[in-house]
Amino acid sequence: MRIALLTDAWKPQVNGVVTALTALVRELEVAGHEVQVIHPGLFVTVPCPTYAEIRLAAAPLPGVARRLQRFQPDAVHIATEGSVGLAGWLYCRLRGWRFTTSFHTRFPEYINARWPMVPVGLGYQVLNLFHRRSVRTMVSTRPLADYLQDRGFSRLALWGRGVDTRLFRPVEPMPLDLPGPVFMYFGRVAPEKNVEAFLQLDLPGSKLVVGDGPARAELERRYPDACFVGMHLGEELIRHICVADCMVFPSRTDTLGLVLMEAMACGVPVAAYPVTGPLQVVEHGVTGVLDNDLQAAALAALELDGEAGIAYARANSWAASAAQFATQLAPARRPNLRFAPPALENAR
Known part of the structure; x- marks a missing residue:
């Protein structure tokens, strides 16, 4: 086609x-x-x-x-x-x-x-x-x-x-020398991602932010105790993800949260709000913790086995x-091409 x-x-x-x-x-x-x-x-x-x-x-x-x-x-x-x-x-x-x-x-x-x-x-x-x-x-x-x-x-x-499990997988962590446990956010650093909600949490150990965006400079100035390492791609990104003991996802508006699946594929449990995106990809209490109290979710996620997230990622190619x-897809002009009915028509 x-x-x-x-x-x-x-x-x-x-x-x-x-x-x-x-x-x-x-x-x-x-x-x-x-x-x-x-x-x-x-x-x-x-x-x-x-x-x-x-x-x-x-x-x-x-x-x-x-x-x-x-x-x-x-x-x-x-x-x-x-x-x-x-x-x-x-x-x-x-x-x-x-x-x-x-x-x-x-x-x-x-x-x-x-x-x-x-x-x-x-x-x-x-x-x-x-x-x-x-x-x-x-x-x-x-x-x-x-x-x-x-x-x-x-x-x-x-x-x-x-999720690309050939890329996102457990590897040797980047040697950042951060006190543990390490709580990480990775993705765009922008107002709609609600990154400040993560930075405001009272958590032990260290906070790591991997990514860049229009809010980074201001947040880096206001939260000097957090470690901002900027945007990384490929193997460098994977090694930064694998530093974390927990991936904290503070967004309330993401439609999926692909980064959650990528963190899970690396064996990192996730913590998020129980909203649209995380609800679909996170098995509460198994691959991550969903709670309106994000601090409680992050602390509880430390107790989870990262192997469950790896298994989930392998099943979703x-x-x-x-x-x-x-x-x-629909045929642009030729009705003889395959035209599947809408999967969620009038679904509730």
Whole structure:
């Protein structure tokens, strides 16, 4: 199958969406599909407001149209709601092509965290206008599907995520010489990630922050006792993860929390709030602890065996995730192609 994937989140960005889409493309190609990724790097870009390291495509519609017309995809999937995604949405609507979308990020909450005067409800109304024109909207978890249905979304289908166990695995820890136990956060250091809730906890040992983002400088200044090591990739990232005795995930808005699966794959138990993303991937009391008291969760997670998380990760591969994604695609123009019914239509 020839699949066009339109996304505003792509390399060199480093986040969970990019990780998921990169793995998806790799596994789709291994399975014999031809994938064309249309992303901001193909166009003139401008900095994203409040996130200068993220570049957004400026006026990409003509370039998106040319690429789709040349490629003539069997299926079109629009992964994000930014300028590239909107250009693909407009082109498909003008041509009468069908397409699917996916919901990765709770942008209304993220925007509200930065600009409280913007109502969360208004944000979901706008996003619903975007997604309601798709054949189906893929979501990572059933709790997220319920959350979106409560906000008027329909035709939702499940597309679960995976973890790369060839990369994320127990290895020799980075020699950071931190007093134990070591509690770690890794990921973007941004307001919507609620990293300060982790830094405010009264915990023994050390706090380690692996990652970068717009909130890092201020948090590093305000919490000098925490160890900030910046962003790392590949084996260096894995060695930093393996320093930890517990991964603390303070976000309340993530739709999945891929970093939780990656920490578990390295044998590190996790602590998180009992919210949408963690509820789907963490087995409470086995691979991690979910509690509205994040300090209690972090301390309790120290008692867990990391082997349970390793076993969970091995059972959730990216190959299975990509196969599930492919069954949810819709034929852009040819109804004879496989067209699976929405997995979560009217599900509660």
